[in-house]
Amino acid sequence: MTTLDTRDSRPYWQRYMPGHHWRSAAEEFDSCKFGFWLFLSTEVLLFGGIFCAYFIFRSLYPGAFMEGSHALDWRWGALNTVVLLVSSYTMAASIYCVQTAQFSRAKLNLWITLICGLLFLLIKFTFEYTPKWSGYFFVLDPALHHHTATIVEGKTALAGLFQYVEGYGGKRPGMLFDYPFANDPNMPLWWSVYYCGTAIHALHVIIGMVLIARVLKRVGQGYYGPTHYTMVEVSGLYWHLVDLIWIFLFPLLYLIH
Amino acid sequence: MAHTPAADSHGFNELDPHGFEGHGQHASHVIVGPFTLRTVLAFLLLFTALTVATAQLETAIMGWFDITLPWWVNVAVAMSIATVKAIMVMAYFMQLKYDNPINTVLMLFTFGALAIFLFFTGLDLFSRGAVDPIKQNQVVAGGTGSGITSKPNQAVALGAKERFLDYLAVLQYAKAKSTELTATDANTARALTDAAATLQRQGRGGDARQRFVSLLAERIGEGTPAFEQVKQQVTGTMPEPILAAAQAEFERIHLDVAGHGATAHHEEAPLPGPNRTMPRTGTTGALSEAAPHAPHGDHNGHDHDTHPAGDHSH
Numbered sequence A: 001m002t003t004l005d006t007r008d009s010r011p012y013w014q015r016y017m018p019g020h021h022w023r024s025a026a027e028e029f030d031s032c033k034f035g036f037w038l039f040l041s042t043e044v045l046l047f048g049g050i051f052c053a054y055f056i057f058r059s060l061y062p063g064a065f066m067e068g069s070h071a072l073d074w075r076w077g078a079l080n081t082v083v084l085l086v087s088s089y090t091m092a093a094s095i096y097c098v099q100t101a102q103f104s105r106a107k108l109n110l111w112i113t114l115i116c117g118l119l120f121l122l123i124k125f126t127f128e129y130t131p132k133w134s135g136y137f138f139v140l141d142p143a144l145h146h147h148t149a150t151i152v153e154g155k156t157a158l159a160g161l162f163q164y165v166e167g168y169g170g171k172r173p174g175m176l177f178d179y180p181f182a183n184d185p186n187m188p189l190w191w192s193v194y195y196c197g198t199a200i201h202a203l204h205v206i207i208g209m210v211l212i213a214r215v216l217k218r219v220g221q222g223y224y225g226p227t228h229y230t231m232v233e234v235s236g237l238y239w240h241l242v243d244l245i246w247i248f249l250f251p252l253l254y255l256i257h
Numbered sequence B: 001m002a003h004t005p006a007a008d009s010h011g012f013n014e015l016d017p018h019g020f021e022g023h024g025q026h027a028s029h030v031i032v033g034p035f036t037l038r039t040v041l042a043f044l045l046l047f048t049a050l051t052v053a054t055a056q057l058e059t060a061i062m063g064w065f066d067i068t069l070p071w072w073v074n075v076a077v078a079m080s081i082a083t084v085k086a087i088m089v090m091a092y093f094m095q096l097k098y099d100n101p102i103n104t105v106l107m108l109f110t111f112g113a114l115a116i117f118l119f120f121t122g123l124d125l126f127s128r129g130a131v132d133p134i135k136q137n138q139v140v141a142g143g144t145g146s147g148i149t150s151k152p153n154q155a156v157a158l159g160a161k162e163r164f165l166d167y168l169a170v171l172q173y174a175k176a177k178s179t180e181l182t183a184t185d186a187n188t189a190r191a192l193t194d195a196a197a198t199l200q201r202q203g204r205g206g207d208a209r210q211r212f213v214s215l216l217a218e219r220i221g222e223g224t225p226a227f228e229q230v231k232q233q234v235t236g237t238m239p240e241p242i243l244a245a246a247q248a249e250f251e252r253i254h255l256d257v258a259g260h261g262a263t264a265h266h267e268e269a270p271l272p273g274p275n276r277t278m279p280r281t282g283t284t285g286a287l288s289e290a291a292p293h294a295p296h297g298d299h300n301g302h303d304h305d306t307h308p309a310g311d312h313s314h
Helices: A025-060 A062-070 A074-099 A103-134 A142-150 A187-220 A230-254 B034-065 B071-093 B101-125 B151-179 B185-201 B206-221 B225-235 B243-258
Strands: A136-138 A151-157 A162-165
Touching (some): A025 A062, A025 A187, A025 A230, A074 A103, A074 B034, A136 A142, A187 A230
Antiparallel strands (some): A151 A162
């Protein structure tokens, strides 16, 4: 006797049927996208609040903001911008690959996106935040040779990976969120805006990376394909928004002259 | 084909509402090809380089032509380039160009809401001076006050500058008085002339010298030979400006206001002037309200005129 194998062995993305409340898969896709754009508009308004704070305090105290901006190195900001732009490209490319069923290329592009996101966070924490907070520079940091006069020989951390520089650290909130090192009485406003803006952005980068990691795993499992890639598209939208925010943050924070 | 025909724009087919006969919808969405994506990436990187270049160009232009660009130039240029980049990301990477227009409308509305937010904030911020001139936004970056065009700002900037330069002159005089081994009139006159030269270097006109002369009268005593000598030098042809003493004094004041000595100060160039000219209320540093007297106690009767009797600590 022969038995019929009635199990549908196609990959999930081919078997996928939208729920009954949808008229078609296309309608589901468009509605999901529209809903996600609604969410993105709330994210824009979130960062809009931070930009408004920036606008107010820069207008009131331009000297403090200019001095504060000089404490930042625009080259790290520019590098971060380039990293995020490339990651945006690879994210869009991965959507293209999923749409054309090139799954291994899609996974490669998603991996590159993830690595770029990680690189962004690494650059931010290692070269920008850590020296300012603690005075410890990464030993390969090019900015370290500007401070040869104030390097404290022998004072290193993390098995010699970080070198202490006298007088550079402490650019962080004090006990009551004052910034006691500041010459200018309005510098705390600059530092608060800088840390809030970049840290909330970094949080969004982490969230984006979590989404992309999940998509990557599922692409590997055959979950997404040319007829079902809503989640890939939507994670891409989130990642592009993260990039957009940084496009605005970079000149406002790093390029004040 | 055995498929039931005539799907509408959403792929909805009345005769086959669940799409059982569709074997999955074909992607009715536009596929943005890699050539487009790479072109957009190239433009984005180019614009990033442009942003950095224009920012540095502004600094260079201000240096070459010795002018001060208005404060909004930097922001306007940077934001225009950023807007162009944002439009490219949204249109091509986020595929707004190929989508249902409602998504674009939504985003435009969001940015419009943000613009309203910033607009009303700006209306409030930039009109504070109309109510109370001292609440006018702070003088522009650059520190010399040379870029200020609005009247209330000018008055505030000039007043602060005059006050600061008065302190500078008096400090130099005090320093001269305290460091000279013999209190000769020549030394005093030279120190005071230095201070006067500083004032001239700052571009102050005749009435500044008048005030300086009256300061001298107060400190030295009108009618003394020293006073006459300095007065003649100040109101006559000024010698070459000597900045060193004034600069040294400025550095000393700068460090004193910081309160941390040199540790908090980065090796970069000294601060631009502006916030030095606004005295910090409540400090006891060099820029506090109480006029700094000569370090070794110049008790010429003007010592405690700023403190009410019996009130020695605030």
